[in-house]
Amino acid sequence: MMELICPAGTPAALKSAIDAGADAIYCGFNDETNARNFPGLNFSRDELRKGIALAHARGAKILVAINTFPRASAVEIWQRAVDDAVSAGADALILADIGLMDYAARRHPNQRLHVSVQAAAANPDAIAFYAETFGARRVVLPRVLSVPEIAEITRESACETEVFVFGGLCVMAEGRCSLSSYATGKSPNMQGVCSPPSHVAYEQTTEGTTSRLGGFTINRFGASEPAGYPTLCKGRFSTAQGAGYIFEDPVSLDATTLLKGLRDAGVTALKIEGRQRGRAYVESVVRHFRHALAALGSGSEADIASLKPFTEGQASTLGAYRKTWR
Amino acid sequence: MQLSLGPVLYNWAPERWRDFYFRIADEAPVDVVSVGEIVCSKRSPFFAPHLPAVVERLQNAGKQVLLGSLILVSLRRERRQTEELAAAEGVLVEVNDLTCLRVLAGRPHAIGPFVNIYNEASAAFHAARGARRICLPPELPLASVATIARAVPDVTIELFAFGRVPLAISARCYHARLHKLAKDNCRFVCEKDPDGLLLNTLEQQDFLAVNGVQTLSHSCANLLGDAGILRESNVGSLRLSPQDCDMVAVARTFRDVLDGRHDVAGGHRRLAAAYPGVPFSNGFLWAEPGHVYRGARPGAA
Numbered sequence: 070m071m072e073l074i075c076p077a078g079t080p081a082a083l084k085s086a087i088d089a090g091a092d093a094i095y096c097g098f099n100d101e102t103n104a105r106n107f108p109g110l111n112f113s114r115d116e117l118r119k120g121i122a123l124a125h126a127r128g129a130k131i132l133v134a135i136n137t138f139p140r141a142s143a144v145e146i147w148q149r150a151v152d153d154a155v156s157a158g159a160d161a162l163i164l165a166d167i168g169l170m171d172y173a174a175r176r177h178p179n180q181r182l183h184v185s186v187q188a189a190a191a192n193p194d195a196i197a198f199y200a201e202t203f204g205a206r207r208v209v210l211p212r213v214l215s216v217p218e219i220a221e222i223t224r225e226s227a228c229e230t231e232v233f234v235f236g237g238l239c240v241m242a243e244g245r246c247s248l249s250s251y252a253t254g255k256s257p258n259m260q261g262v263c264s265p266p267s268h269v270a271y272e273q274t275t276e277g278t279t280s281r282l283g284g285f286t287i288n289r290f291g292a293s294e295p296a297g298y299p300t301l302c303k304g305r306f307s308t309a310q311g312a313g314y315i316f317e318d319p320v321s322l323d324a325t326t327l328l329k330g331l332r333d334a335g336v337t338a339l340k341i342e343g344r345q346r347g348r349a350y351v352e353s354v355v356r357h358f359r360h361a362l363a364a365l366g367s368g369s370e371a372d373i374a375s376l377k378p379f380t381e382g383q384a385s386t387l388g389a390y391r392k393t394w395r
Numbered sequence: 396m397q398l399s400l401g402p403v404l405y406n407w408a409p410e411r412w413r414d415f416y417f418r419i420a421d422e423a424p425v426d427v428v429s430v431g432e433i434v435c436s437k438r439s440p441f442f443a444p445h446l447p448a449v450v451e452r453l454q455n456a457g458k459q460v461l462l463g464s465l466i467l468v469s470l471r472r473e474r475r476q477t478e479e480l481a482a483a484e485g486v487l488v489e490v491n492d493l494t495c496l497r498v499l500a501g502r503p504h505a506i507g508p509f510v511n512i513y514n515e516a517s518a519a520f521h522a523a524r525g526a527r528r529i530c531l532p533p534e535l536p537l538a539s540v541a542t543i544a545r546a547v548p549d550v551t552i553e554l555f556a557f558g559r560v561p562l563a564i565s566a567r568c569y570h571a572r573l574h575k576l577a578k579d580n581c582r583f584v585c586e587k588d589p590d591g592l593l594l595n596t597l598e599q600q601d602f603l604a605v606n607g608v609q610t611l612s613h614s615c616a617n618l619l620g621d622a623g624i625l626r627e628s629n630v631g632s633l634r635l636s637p638q639d640c641d642m643v644a645v646a647r648t649f650r651d652v653l654d655g656r657h658d659v660a661g662g663h664r665r666l667a668a669a670y671p672g673v674p675f676s677n678g679f680l681w682a683e684p685g686h687v688y689r690g691a692r693p694g695a696a
Binding site for chain 2: 138139140141142143144165166167168169171172188189190191192193194195197198201211213214218221240241242244245246247248250251252253254256258259279283284285286287288289302304305306307308309310311312315316
């Protein structure tokens with residue numbers, strides 16, 4: 070049975086995820102060391118310790134994401150996060166930076182390490198590098214791969230593989246994108262934010278709504294159209310070759326219908342994106358995938374309840390997993 | 396301060412690509428030239444026949460030649476290609492994806508701007524495993540650059556100093572998507588845009604440029620006015636990234652300003668004349684949005 074890995078941005082969401090049937094919950098500290106560094110989100114040291122105690126009492130695991138790239142001259146902030154997560158009893162650390170992995174592997178040789186999607190290990194050679202050099206036990210695969218590619222990588226992989234099945238969809242290689250910092254000065258790699266709310270503005274006119282990020286127009290909506298959040302790579306732009314959603318439509322990933330393929334591919338764990346989302350999201354999405362996995366295990370038809378309310382722009386895609394564009 | 400020329404990122408006609416490097420070899424005052432198709436593995440076969448002659452011409456002209464690896468390696472043939480490259484003898488490989496590191500196994504190499512090195516610990520890790528040159532990610536601010544350069548004094552630290560700034564790489568090809576083609580049957584439509592396909596906002600603000608699977612800035616990085624402070628910060632090399640313009644003139648301008656034969660203001664005018672109509676940017680260096688341009692500061696070259 071594949072493990073279900075669920076997000077928690079707050080202790081309340083963590084408890085909801087456990088109640089809904091998560092095998093493991095991933096979370097981060099409330100600072101720039103994690104890639105969902107939003108105000109009011111994430112865990113203090115004390116909250117993490119309590120969360121781990123609760124999870125362990127309920128038979129669930131806690132994975133701590135320390136997955137931004139440490140700022141030069143401040144590396145010890147990230148190293149301390151590693152030390153504190155280990156001493157709190159984290160079941161695994163999810164790391165992206167090579168220097169930090171090196172530190173964790175030396176300082177805490179018995180600690181289980183996972184390679185974050187931000188590390189962009191997209192093939193068996195890169196995965197083998199992380200497994201051989203740092204003893205990494207699992208790699209979170211980029212969302213740019215198709216199911217057959219995932220199967221091939223997993224077959225050759227020197228460690229377990231984990232894939233995203235639901236939530237926000239990066240169309241660029243994760244951990245290798247500076248679009249957000251080009252427009253706003255804030256980047257996923259450095260500040261743990263992409264297209265941050267602090268740089269978002271909406272302008273209402275009689276013709277509709279214009280959304281901007283860092284002063285750049287990301288989209289324009291008619292008066293009757295719902296105005297979506299201006300995530301940079303999901304915007305509408307104009308080129309000599311035509312205008313529209315040049316990179317990707319404003320959709321979320323939903324791989325519910327691909328679970329069998331992912332299981333047959335040998336994938337160890339399924340990940341739900343969304344540490345920035347509320348309890349209702351966590352509870353509904355986790356429960357949905359718990360049912361789908363149970364149905365998969367018993368060979369019956371999965372009851373695919375609609376997760377539409379939880380998807381971006383109320384639309385979902387199989388993403389790269391089914392490469393219609395190849 | 397060295398000058399280096401980054402690899403051509405765009406899909407130029409092969410003969411034009413070859414002649415570009417021949418002219419660089421003969422006329423451009425650059426010390427290091429990184430060559431090879433690093434953006435899209437489908438383009439590589441077009442340049443491969445010309446590569447030996449280009450490398451030879453550059454080396455005969457006294458340039459150090461680096462062979463760049465693919466930025467995003469996923470297919471089996473891309474892995475094989477990367478492995479063969481990393482095994483190459485007699486020439487320094489420029490690593491653009493960690494896939495290479497296993498094969499390199501500690502042999503001397505260079506690291507390109509597509510490998511995430513954000514701090515001194517990561518730089519030291521790579522230095523200990525054979526990195527001799529590191530071109531840092533373009534989004535790094537000066538404070539980080541200085542700290543890293545101090546931490547690895549034996550490594551030549553390079554910064555992306557001219558050209559549209561590479562911002563993202565994807566498995567998906569946006570040129571193909573725009574032309575309503577599948578990636579596997581793309582007809583190499585990216586060749587129509589030798590300087591990138593400009594992408595504007597719906598309100599016609601200049602914003603980005605599309606180059607197949609790669610997304611770059613619309614603006615052109617220009618660290619000419621920052622060269623003085625970069626030199627003080629132990630940056631040892633400035634990278635010029637080829638655009639569809641007179642790159643020999645660009646290289647001469649940088650060399651002249653670095654050597655004190657021209658002032659920065661005159662250098663800017665020459666760069667603007669060589670690459671007209673494209674705004675400059677250096678915001679990343681000053682911890683501002685990357686598209687911002689801040690003029691020369693006190694103490695600049």
